Amino acid sequence: MKNPIAFPLLLTPLLLAGCAWLAPEYKRPVMSLPATWGNTPTVVRDTSAWWQSYNDPALDQLITQALTGSDDIALAKNRLGQAQAQYNYAFANQLPMLSVTGTDAYGKFANGQVNAMGQTFHFPGKTSNFGFVGGMLNYELDLWGKNASLSNAAKAGVHAALYAQAAARLSVAAGVAQLYFSLRALEDNVALLEQSVQTQDALLALVQRQYDVGAVDAITLQQVTEQRDAVHATLPDIQDQRDRAQSALAVLVGQSPREIVQTALPHGPDIQDLNIPAPTSPLLPSSLLERRPDIAMHEQMLIASDYNIGYARAAYFPSISLASLAGVNNIDIDNLYRASSRSWTLGAAMAAPVLDFGRTESGVKLAKTGRDEQIVLYKQSIRTAFKEVRDALLAQNTALAREQGTQGRQNAAQQRLNLTDLRLRQGYASQIDVLAARASLQQAQILCVNARLQRLNASVDLYKATGGGFQTSPMPGERGKPHKKTAP
Template structure:
């Protein structure tokens, strides 16, 4: 009989049947990516496709030292601790108890801990030491629901950490590309400053001898001044991008102030991958870590409803006490008797003025909110994939067009230089052609940057090598 009583809590515990059955919200999904072929690839280190060792090193630094990733790791540890606490709350608790009373007792019998003791009429003590076992029968799945909700919270924290890792990796890549683009822009503007200075000098000479009027001189002066003004702004943008990248990869304050970011390949030398969606539309729900995170939060809110509903029903607790007693103070550490007790307590709600009902309503409202957040994450994911696909196509076309424009400007400069060598063009004509080349190069840099950014956006939008799987880590 005792064995049966002991097994009842284990049989009845862990049943979160008051929680609603979870069903993933139905979302209408497209069958294809508008004709774009999805490929099977699990590219966890997608940034290596750009072929820049410096970028690879920066990504490794960010993965180890980025503050956002450290916070995500801390949040995961908190969720794991919360789950451990909720899981342990389903199990019995064993504690050591003891008491000692010292004084003079009247002649007679003393009844304590289920035993009757005879003691003399003298100063004595009554001592007890033993163990106490407490357990709450989880008949309604209150503790089980709380444990299941905490477990879903751990899974959500795992996916949140993966989402943060993907976001940081994309931010590092885009900021590094921006830095390399700004490096190239600064170099081009420095060349432009020299070119416009030379043009102004020649126009000034022509004006001095009366070959040109004041309007042409003023136009050359304004172009020179515009280039001179643009250079410091571009240098400031480069310095700000370098500092931001140092913070993003987790550099120390000393390194941020004193050290700079290493440079790798030039922007035009970087590989420009054209990633295709690595999953079908129906698989994106399992691919994006942020979507997986929101689904786990929805699952947790579902179990919280079961926890809130359990407050409608009685709570039953079992307590068992067993130990040894001693009456004589001179023999305090020698037991004179042994005792044990087994008891049960029940508390049932009668009138709580709507407290439990409000708790259930609050849990349901939170579940409804999580449904909206989940659906919103799905919509955002598909919008980002669509925008990234379109941006990748237009950026590739823009890059090709600007490349052709740059090539034509370079060819014009070459022809103008040949004309100068044969006396058919002036030095100012060659400088004007150089200025055209520099403008085309600035446009080409911007187009290449947009193309690189579009590829990063598509990697991030499709999950960037992440695969949402059932949690197998030890919690």
């Protein structure tokens, strides 16, 4: 071999392949988790399209539309694209870079002139072109795992962006479901209030006639009037809430401005006819760490922070770069294909920090404090998740008891109306008694609708708190045990 240094330099990447990395080994923070959920209701069944368990085609249509048209999901998808591009850049930075270089000079050269590369050219002294075309290969030896740490941090960032997108999908789906249920409840309340307005108007008209003939006193008339006015005042507010809920739902599912103004949203069955998923076997509390996309996202950010420490520590050590140049040159650039000579060079450069006034130390400290912050955020996400599951379990139990209570009140009011109507036909009650019983029934029906809404919202909260249909599993062969999504 003509160049004795070339062979050792070519073997250097292989000799350094076993060098230790400076990034700390990732260990998942340990937290004390409960063994069971206690004496709370069981968790709803696990399904990727959990909203289909309500058996409402209109809800399925809206959530499907939202998952493709929501701005929140579009932003999460864009952030995923940014993270992927950042990883591709960091990964490519570990590989050699090949570039093409060329020069063209015009002038007069003397015999035996030596060029910048130490090559001697013998040609008659005349004015002519001198050209060179070649390729250059640059490669930085990753002795301390600096570029590898940066690449792995970016890969963890991609995983975090994937989980963030899953969390956005879960949040949007839950938001659409709860807003849709609220809209259905408001529509039922408007219909019941409109009936109640008619009942109160008829009741006031009868009491007014009785007051005119002296059958009732002024206090009774005033009480009935106040009841009528209260119902009339409530109706516009509920109608306004219904219209606002419809607009908010149209925005959440990603409708265009024209559709928001002109297009009506689909309607499914009555809110009282909507199915509420039956509980099944409970999940173990420890499995929540694998089922919540936000927890998985924070863990990936914690993994990335470990690699950031390795990248910062590498600045303490020298960096070595290899460069190779090979090409052809000719005294006449027009006849470059008939090269008068060929040349190549292979060199190495090293740069080591001597005095940086604490710059590297500050970078390492910044990376460590960043990891400490991610540990806090990771633990906080776990605490928040367990709080939300516990609250959702308790809320579901409370909502069920409330709905059963209001249903009993509605049944009693219906029985009262039936008995009052029977007494009216037998001459033992008046039309005023019937209207009063009907008004009481309508109020009980409104309470039932609201209780049903709370129970539906509690079931959605439980789906959301337990991660919906999201499930993670370890990715084999990856340091730090990052996770991947296995269900949408």
